[in-house]
Amino acid sequence: xxxxxxxxxxxxxxxxxxxxxxxxxxxxxxxxxxxxxxxxxxxxxxxxxxxxxxxxxxxxxxxxxxxxxxxxxxxxxxxxxxxxxxxxxxxxxxxxxxxxxxxxxxxxxxxxxxxxxxxxxxxxxxxxxxxxxxxxxxxxxxxxxxxxxxxxxxxxxxxxxxxxxxxxxxxxxxxxxxxxxxxxxxxxxxxxxxxxxxxxxxxxxxxxxxxxxxxxxxxxxxxxxxxxxxxxxxxxxxx
Amino acid sequence: xxxxxxxxxxxxxxxxxxxxxxxxxxxxxxxxxxxxxxxxxxxxxxxxxxxxxxxxxxxxxxxxxxxxxxxxxxxxxxxxxxxxxxxxxxxxxxxxxxxxxxxxxxxxxxxxxxxxxxxxxxxxxxxxxxxxxxxxxxxxxxxxxxxxxxxxxxxxxxxxxxxxxxxxxxxxxxxxxxxxxxxxxxxxxxxxxxxxxxxxxxxxxxxxxxxxxxxxxxxxxxxxxxxxxxxxxxxxxxxxxxxxxxxxxxxxxxxxxxxxxxxxxxxxxxxxxxxxxxxxxxxxxxxxxxxxxxxxxxxxxxxxxxxxxxxxxxxxxxxxxxxxxxxxxxxxxxxxxxxxxxxxxxxxxxxxxxxx
Numbered sequence: 001x002x003x004x005x006x007x008x009x010x011x012x013x014x015x016x017x018x019x020x021x022x023x024x025x026x027x028x029x030x031x032x033x034x035x036x037x038x039x040x041x042x043x044x045x046x047x048x049x050x051x052x053x054x055x056x057x058x059x060x061x062x063x064x065x066x067x068x069x070x071x072x073x074x075x076x077x078x079x080x081x082x083x084x085x086x087x088x089x090x091x092x093x094x095x096x097x098x099x100x101x102x103x104x105x106x107x108x109x110x111x112x113x114x115x116x117x118x119x120x121x122x123x124x125x126x127x128x129x130x131x132x133x134x135x136x137x138x139x140x141x142x143x144x145x146x147x148x149x150x151x152x153x154x155x156x157x158x159x160x161x162x163x164x165x166x167x168x169x170x171x172x173x174x175x176x177x178x179x180x181x182x183x184x185x186x187x188x189x190x191x192x193x194x195x196x197x198x199x200x201x202x203x204x205x206x207x208x209x210x211x212x213x214x215x216x217x218x219x220x221x222x223x224x225x226x227x228x229x230x231x232x233x234x235x236x237x238x239x
Numbered sequence: 240x241x242x243x244x245x246x247x248x249x250x251x252x253x254x255x256x257x258x259x260x261x262x263x264x265x266x267x268x269x270x271x272x273x274x275x276x277x278x279x280x281x282x283x284x285x286x287x288x289x290x291x292x293x294x295x296x297x298x299x300x301x302x303x304x305x306x307x308x309x310x311x312x313x314x315x316x317x318x319x320x321x322x323x324x325x326x327x328x329x330x331x332x333x334x335x336x337x338x339x340x341x342x343x344x345x346x347x348x349x350x351x352x353x354x355x356x357x358x359x360x361x362x363x364x365x366x367x368x369x370x371x372x373x374x375x376x377x378x379x380x381x382x383x384x385x386x387x388x389x390x391x392x393x394x395x396x397x398x399x400x401x402x403x404x405x406x407x408x409x410x411x412x413x414x415x416x417x418x419x420x421x422x423x424x425x426x427x428x429x430x431x432x433x434x435x436x437x438x439x440x441x442x443x444x445x446x447x448x449x450x451x452x453x454x455x456x457x458x459x460x461x462x463x464x465x466x467x468x469x470x471x472x473x474x475x476x477x478x479x480x481x482x483x484x485x486x487x488x489x490x491x492x493x494x495x496x497x498x499x500x501x502x503x504x505x506x507x508x509x510x511x512x513x514x515x516x517x518x519x520x521x522x523x524x525x526x527x528x529x530x531x532x533x534x535x536x537x538x539x540x541x542x543x544x545x546x547x548x549x550x551x552x553x554x555x556x557x558x559x560x561x562x563x564x565x566x567x568x569x570x571x572x573x574x575x576x577x578x579x580x581x582x583x584x585x586x587x588x589x590x591x592x593x594x595x
Contacts, residue, residue, distance in 0.1 A: 050453065052453075071452070072449075073452055073454075073457045076454060081453070082453055084449075084453075088449065088450035089446075090443055090447055090451075092442075092446060097439065101442075101451065101456070102454045105455030109436075110434065110436060113439075153454060
């Protein structure tokens with residue numbers, strides 16, 4: 001069953017179509033890669049899905065329920081969580097407190113939230129930084145904190161916006177492992193990424209956006225072999 | 240940037256803190272038994288009042304990051320409701336206080352529904368505008384508020400419980416205890432907020448609204464909860480002030496000065512901390528009283544640095560009491576430049592540095 005169904009979503013900023021008539025579905029348990037050149041409308045699509053922008057046209061269905069008019073907090077409570085391309089740590093709170101804020105979405109008890117938060121910090125392997133201020137973490141750990149925080153909201157669908165951006169190869173590898181571990185937990189993921197090697201490795205399906213439109217959709221092999229995608233984004237060297 | 244280590248979960252019920260807390264409260268409770276000077280009690284009452292105001296604002300401004308510069312609206316509304324009920328309807332103030340708080344909750348929800356559509360500096364401007372509207376309304380709704388002439392409390396009915404007169408509010412002592420009780424109440428409320436889900440949600444909103452929103456926090460709901468608690472406690476301060484001073488008019492309980500004063504208490508003490516407003520009050524109340532009563536000028540003459548008869552001496556004696564606002568301003572600039580986390584944050588940093 002499709003956990004997420006995007007139906008003819010368009011988003012206009014003035015006369016500019018950041019997303020134009022995009023439709024695709026995400027099957028439960030899969031990792032779907034969302035790729036495309038800068039300005040293709042990837043993050044805008046995330047914002048439309050999670051309720052930050054109301055889509056100008058079309059609608060998004062999550063588990064068969066329309067998300068029309070729902071605010072991001074409601075969307076999160078329904079089980080869809082997202083990370084941010086530019087990380088947003090709650091700087092003056094400690095690492096564990098950051099994750100607790102996510103966990104408090106599912107519980108009213110601060111004590112339970114703390115236990116849930118520590119569990120997620122162990123999953124992303126930064127439990128030794130629990131008592132540090134989030135604002136003081138280096139970028140690699142900030143990205144992990146971002147993932148731990150959304151995992152603490154107990155999502156069914158996770159939208160990851162460039163979680164490997166700005167990381168060195170070793171750190172990227174850790175994140176790739178983390179994404180694959182999350183998949184094993186049965187959590188569906190949609191991943192925006194520019195690192196083609198990584199995206200080809202982890203994705204079950206890939207959707208390519210270009211200038212706001214859906215250019216192609218298919219398995220990683222199909223995408224690499226698609227001449228339109230090669231011209232628009234990947235370049236000749238990938239063949 | 241290096242990560243700074245801070246205690247993961249400082250145990251607020253640690254024995255040392257408990258002992259200190261109990262000692263301070265015991266001292267404050269016994270204070271009027273040993274000190275009879277009405278002036279000393281007056282200063283203490285002003286200190287409590289300032290603490291109540293600071294702690295109240297801190298919940299909305301310090302924890303939730305919504306910098307309201309219009310808290311005079313809640314202070315004044317509380318003061319007016321209590322005074323009007325007492326003067327026109329003969330309702331004793333210890334009931335009027337709660338009526339005032341109830342009215343303020345309604346006012347706060349209305350203000351919140353308008354101002355929380357705005358963010359950052361626009362929210363600040365809107366909050367100032369709303370407070371000014373309240374002040375001008377109080378000036379002009381003469382039938383209700385007696386306009387610029389204000390309301391004078393002619394007599395305060397004694398506090399009776401089951402026919403027994405507990406106190407008649409003739410001396411400063413009952414006000415001292417009421418102020419102490421309200422101040423402790425605001426501190427306890429802040430304590431519970433900080434250690435509950437509310438505190439986490441408030442702080443998440445302060446740190447990053449959009450991130451908080453995406454983590455399942457209903458922004459409108461939690462901002463309004465913070466506003467209602469904050470406004471309600473501020474109205475207690477307003478009612479207390481009105482009954483204690485015995486006279487209110489729009490320019491004493493509803494001006495921008497009061498709103499700014501409330502914010503300064505927190506900024507100087509340290510915003511978003513439980514004891515910041517207490518420290519702020521501890522510094523600002525003696526300073527402003529010392530300037531107003533010319534005690535600081537007298538103290539300067541006593542040190543012999545400046546002779547009272549010299550040109551500078553005369554200048555200080557005549558002007559220092561009016562320089563109240565100027566000195567406040569300088570103090571704020573110093574704190575913002577050198578202690579961005581307030582005096583309390585600065586002291587914590589010093590202690591941490593010494594510990595390393």
